[in-house]
Amino acid sequence: MKESYCDVLIIGAGPAGVMCANALAREGINVRVVDKRPEHIPAGQADGIQPRTIEVLQSYGLADKLLEEGAHLNMMAYYNPTPDGKGIERTSRAPDVNAPTTRWRHQITLNQTAIEDLFLNSMRHHGLHVERPVMPTALSISDDEIVLNDQNAYPVEITLRRLSGSETASMSDANAHTNVVDPTPQLASDSESEELVHAKYVLGADGAHSWVRNQLGIKLEGEHTKHVWAVVDCVPETNFPDIRNRTAIHSNNGSCMIIPREGDLVRLYIQLADADDLANGGRLDRAQVTPERIMNVAKKSMYPYKIEFPHKPIWWTVYIISQRVATQFSAKERVFIAGDACHTHSPKAGLGMNASMNDTHNLAWKLIHVLRGWGSPKLLKTYELERKKFAQDLISFDRKLADMFSGKAATADNAEGVSHEEFQALLRTEGGFTAGTGIQYQPSVITQESSTPPSGILVVGQRVPPQIILRVADCRPFEIQDLLKSDGKWKLLFFVGDCKDEKQTALVNAIGEYLQLPSSFLKRYTPNGASGDAVFSIVSIARTPKDVADYTDVHKGLRLHWSTVYTDDVAVDGKKGGDAYENYGIGHNGAVAAVRPDGYVGYIGSLKDVLDGYLDGYFSGFMLDSH
């Protein structure tokens, strides 16, 4: 059998897998991705991108195409039974996103294929392609503590098998129906079909039925529900005025959710009324469901509006909602699982693909740090800590939402039903959660509560909220998030205060000198011979008015280039920017924030604390001296 070595092997090229693969490939990590499907899925599956995920994609330079191609969901409409109970009428419209600090105040919907393509195209630029159809057949992790602790060792052995045509044909997903004809899988000769890979790390991003998870013996905790839902992607003809808004219909003839999609495409989620007959102990009698039946439910629930389906549906499926979380997200911090392999839930909130991509966005920089020798392996423990808690929160939110959505609407006859107000209130209070912008990571070695936290929206454990600041040298406005690229580096935001204030300047100069000392964390944790910003990228943010601010006022220790000095003021158009200090809750004395490579705030402290070694202490907790 052929043998090979690689640093990271990723099993599964869905959203979680390709997010990780791209993040690693961009940084030159030795990574491979395999997938058992002979070709990229042609249609269907997940389609919702929440505001926080747009921010994350933007940090990888991938948001433009998504924003161009996808449907933008700005408004949500609510329909409920008419007073006579026979039809429906619009109760209200409200913004689809309820989170206060979003950069993009809307969701995007786009087929999963196009979303995966964003990553596949980017990976290609770095020479990485998905190997398919390839599936793992054996997995083992060394028991030897010495090997496990050796960052140069390859403690994971995994056998890969390149599939032949007949094997892949039997693997087609029984749940999914599509008009697009499956491509013919490539044949492989048996003699070349097996390979033993020695890996430093393995990621199982292989879906809800994860083979990797099963090999590790990791269980899912939670339950199957009795809610049976059907979903159909189609191009309807209708006089329904909210067909291009996300619309929740509670009718006496069934509930229905409309999700507008790219072009004229629409996704319909329909709850099948006779769930008890269809779903029995988690097993679904699929033979009873046809797309015509689904579309008939839609027609009835939308009465008196007319909706017709002149074309065959693009894709459709039916499923029982299951709400489960894996008990562990890793084995010995050498094999990790992510995405649907860790958590399954209803698609109601449109969060599945987002949770999956953000799992591996969280993991990727930690792997990069450890593989480069920049960070201690203890960084990898924070992956499960941070993402399992999130997954549990996700499931508990999903329970509330799915129960409420699957329940009957409140009417004169059925006062116990779900009222419009209850439904809207849930979406409102959970706005930050559904937008993804409200995620709060708990304290850990990389996420340290500040003794004197700022009083604003810049919060340790949360992502840096959007804010326009001006580049001092040319007065050009920049979104601060665009200075926080997902490039594997730490970003040190030095809020230096007023550069024209002598006392403040003295303090900032002292920090500049301190950072240039060979003993500073900046020098200790930057490899010899690497550029000054290889690990830590410094951004200075003054609060000097743009008319008088000079980038030359900031000490060279805090300024590698003229483009790294910013100030908090309104742009020349009088519209953008300003109030950064106030919004972030930072006083006139300034502050420093250490932003993790994934865009989350790891530490905030006063400028004086830097001279007293607190920032150094933070990094000493998990970084490794590279000299």
Place this chain on the structure above:
Amino acid sequence: MKESYCDVLIIGAGPAGVMCANALAREGINVRVVDKRPEHIPAGQADGIQPRTIEVLQSYGLADKLLEEGAHLNMMAYYNPTPDGKGIERTSRAPDVNAPTTRWRHQITLNQTAIEDLFLNSMRHHGLHVERPVMPTALSISDDEIVLNDQNAYPVEITLRRLSGSETASMSDANAHTNVVDPTPQLASDSESEELVHAKYVLGADGAHSWVRNQLGIKLEGEHTKHVWAVVDCVPETNFPDIRNRTAIHSNNGSCMIIPREGDLVRLYIQLADADDLANGGRLDRAQVTPERIMNVAKKSMYPYKIEFPHKPIWWTVYIISQRVATQFSAKERVFIAGDACHTHSPKAGLGMNASMNDTHNLAWKLIHVLRGWGSPKLLKTYELERKKFAQDLISFDRKLADMFSGKAATADNAEGVSHEEFQALLRTEGGFTAGTGIQYQPSVITQESSTPPSGILVVGQRVPPQIILRVADCRPFEIQDLLKSDGKWKLLFFVGDCKDEKQTALVNAIGEYLQLPSSFLKRYTPNGASGDAVFSIVSIARTPKDVADYTDVHKGLRLHWSTVYTDDVAVDGKKGGDAYENYGIGHNGAVAAVRPDGYVGYIGSLKDVLDGYLDGYFSGFMLDSH
């Protein structure tokens, strides 16, 4: 000699030529472009893109790359002599762009090569390449009125010669100096080197020394000045804090203009003090000027700041300012000239390349209309009418600016010099002109003053000012300019008022019915078999609040697709949009604006006027019945 036919032959692949070539190629017009230079210029030349030109490039889908690659000039800084007169100090900073309605409130600077590449890349997608090195050697236009009036005839004959290596070598531009090595020109055998082209139209976009202009016997009116300026593109090392802002330095040691460019590049304009010696009767003694001399002037004028030039300049040149306009812009509306062939002036305001591109942006849609048989040839007369007036305004502005800039700064010793206030005031009052957004085309067959003009910023003869409106069906905010693509079509903006108002709806429905009549201008001027929006693209803009507006309320005659109905309201983020009616000065009863394919307002009238045939009358003035 080889003979061939083409609809439009363009001589010269500079900014004016490629703007026209791309505009025609996009629309499938049979067009060729030739240029005598063996290769695309590698460096130097023009570099400033004004706000209006960014809007125009955006309308062709070409602005993104420009905005990404170029330097953004947000702020302008002014330096004047210190009280002791020995050095300079900053007097003030002010926004670089002073126009009120700009979409982008800054200029862009980028090398001319990169700007031309925007067009060349786009042209390539439509199968059009520049033929080089090719120059014209003979030009004649038929005298036969019957031929001239026949839109199927080819009344222009032009002989083209493909140049050999030795010919192009002697052609290199004596004015330009560059570090980039010129590519070797391609050789052509003599037997294939000449071609007789029969063209319907010819465009001479062949620069200040235009061969086409000379062939037509068109004169330039105006004069050479005595102002001698040098320009150098370099990467300096300096402690000057405004090196990344556009900066005007008036010092007792000479005047200097700093133009920041892409990356760390800077362009310096320097006035040479001994102009009288150098420039004699319009002839310049170039031997006396070296880049070292230019950079020494910069060093002196910037004292006490230090500026060093560790690298050789990328490009430099020296020139006498000439301020001239061609007496005619066309011959028989069969051969046109554009760009530097029509107007030369100082580069101080950064307007040259902008004027050139906007010349052919103005011409292109008129050629498209006539070549397709949509419009009468009288459309072509409006090119000279509109662009010659603009060129004359440009020269008179340039005189004021160049005189002021070339003059000595006002100081205690020199009270008669140019004061800082005078200089700033000129830039402020001419803000709309320098931004390009204030251009006003005079009345003509295509630009008809309204009897009841709106009271706001939507003005006949001006470009449509930016405004965010919401798409009703999905509440997505759109910049109205992005609905006015340069696609050769007319845009009819129907401000339909409140769709929930019964009386207003009755009026709008009547217009919808009227437009669907076979006798309507819409049907008469749309070719048989073409799509309903082939010539006229209708955009409806309501003023119904987003929470209740339904796109289905707008009559089908005004709505080919759900995506064409908009409303005037604030977006769900509470920040963008709203006040479109108020800003544009349109009352509750609505209005209609016919927007020319180049984005300028041709006609505005009331909705009732449409039913009374006024809009029909406007189009009947120059459109041709295509049935």
